Amino acid sequence: xxxxxxxxxxxxxxxxxxxxxxxxxxxxxxxxxxxxxxxxxxxxxxxxxxxxxxxxxxxxxxxxxxxxxxxxxxxxxxxxxxxxxxxxxxxxxxxxxxxxxxxxxxxxxxxxxxxxxxxxxxxxxxxxxxxxxxxxxxxxxxxxxxxxxxxxxxxxxxxxxxxxxxxxxxxxxxxxxxx
Amino acid sequence: xxxxxxxxxxxxxxxxxxxxxxxxxxxxxxxxxxxxxxxxxxxxxxxxxxxxxxxxxxxxxxxxxxxxxxxxxxxxxxxxxxxxxxxxxxxxxxxxxxxxxxxxxxxxxxxxxxxxxxxxxxxxxxxxxxxxxxxxxxxxxxxxxxxxxxxxxxxxxxxxxxxxxxxxxxxxxxxxxxxxxxxxxxxxxxxxxxxxxxxxxxxxxxxxxxxxxxxxxxxxxxxxxxxxxxxxxxxxxxxxxxxxxxxxxxxxxxxxxxxxxxxxxxxxxxxxxxxxxxxxxxxxxxxxxxxxxx
Numbered sequence: 001x002x003x004x005x006x007x008x009x010x011x012x013x014x015x016x017x018x019x020x021x022x023x024x025x026x027x028x029x030x031x032x033x034x035x036x037x038x039x040x041x042x043x044x045x046x047x048x049x050x051x052x053x054x055x056x057x058x059x060x061x062x063x064x065x066x067x068x069x070x071x072x073x074x075x076x077x078x079x080x081x082x083x084x085x086x087x088x089x090x091x092x093x094x095x096x097x098x099x100x101x102x103x104x105x106x107x108x109x110x111x112x113x114x115x116x117x118x119x120x121x122x123x124x125x126x127x128x129x130x131x132x133x134x135x136x137x138x139x140x141x142x143x144x145x146x147x148x149x150x151x152x153x154x155x156x157x158x159x160x161x162x163x164x165x166x167x168x169x170x171x172x173x174x175x176x177x178x179x
Numbered sequence: 180x181x182x183x184x185x186x187x188x189x190x191x192x193x194x195x196x197x198x199x200x201x202x203x204x205x206x207x208x209x210x211x212x213x214x215x216x217x218x219x220x221x222x223x224x225x226x227x228x229x230x231x232x233x234x235x236x237x238x239x240x241x242x243x244x245x246x247x248x249x250x251x252x253x254x255x256x257x258x259x260x261x262x263x264x265x266x267x268x269x270x271x272x273x274x275x276x277x278x279x280x281x282x283x284x285x286x287x288x289x290x291x292x293x294x295x296x297x298x299x300x301x302x303x304x305x306x307x308x309x310x311x312x313x314x315x316x317x318x319x320x321x322x323x324x325x326x327x328x329x330x331x332x333x334x335x336x337x338x339x340x341x342x343x344x345x346x347x348x349x350x351x352x353x354x355x356x357x358x359x360x361x362x363x364x365x366x367x368x369x370x371x372x373x374x375x376x377x378x379x380x381x382x383x384x385x386x387x388x389x390x391x392x393x394x395x396x397x398x399x400x401x402x403x404x405x406x407x408x409x410x411x412x413x414x415x416x417x418x419x420x421x422x423x424x425x426x427x428x429x430x431x432x433x434x435x436x437x438x439x440x441x442x443x444x445x446x447x448x449x450x451x452x453x454x455x456x457x458x459x460x461x462x463x464x465x466x467x468x469x470x471x472x473x
Binding site for chain 2: 022053095160163
């Protein structure tokens, strides 16, 4: 009977360990930059969500389009109304798996995330490189990648083509804590 | 005892083996948590539907320069190039104190009128169980600048002033279609005929329908409440197009009201559509960010 109890605890232990493999945040930071000789346009969101399962390598990000804020109110309006059509497509997301992650390593590790980037209703298979560092309690994740507007059917009319870059640089950072 | 052992082993194995599977479902469920109500933005493109206020205000730290023209009667024909020879102009500046509060000044050549106004959106329309409409208040004081007629009657400076207070009840029904209901109160310190009332009310409505992301059809109508109907004055009806190009919004329209401040188009519209008293006009909105947004 004692052995049985020990096994029960052991099995429960597996459950607890399973949930401890997941790290998440609702305050991930995503910013982007459109760079042209005429104008640099920056925006950032502090309201992205991210979750990582260290044992399986599964990684997901999601950000509400309306949470991106710009230095000019008019830019924000145009971003939501004309380019991202945020009422129709309220969120952008990435769902995939990271490879190259060794949960035992303390130092920064270069990893590759492979998965689906969905934005403006268009999904693209992408491979994104980034770095991940083990922190006291969780993981800290950084990555940058670029998005071509045309890949996601984001239409930039000729009149503003000199003000808005065709390829946008996206930077993200997240501090993931045990879930 | 044996059963217990088997159970424990099975349970342990099950929890161990199934872990990657439930991990996936669980990963996605993290995003399922409902978010709070979101503010519905951009019911209209510009601060005015055509003549009347829309629920939109100038963003915080933004200065909106509005230059508007109403030309002469289209029915004047070729002689006056369908009215283009003869323009009335209004120049206005609106400043966003916050994203919801705007103050403005303007000068119209029509009646040499100077105005000061304040506009505040105090309820935002929200999706997901929030307020179904946005509520915006607008108040304007107008000063008529024409020389007093030399008819021997005594007039004071205060007689030049008139006031309009409005409530804009607006709802964006879909990304394309927005509708606004706009009751207004007009007070004139002095009216030009003894039979006319100093106070009158109008009930207006306006809409916009987006044809695409940069083009919309707009319309507005203001009904003079029965007590306010005066001989020779009519309800104001305007239709137009909003065209957006980067930093400008161009509004082109046809209206039977030539004045571009509230008292003139709400309470003093002399012409009617069916009589051909139509004026072509435009508003150009140009926005400058002059102060930090945060």
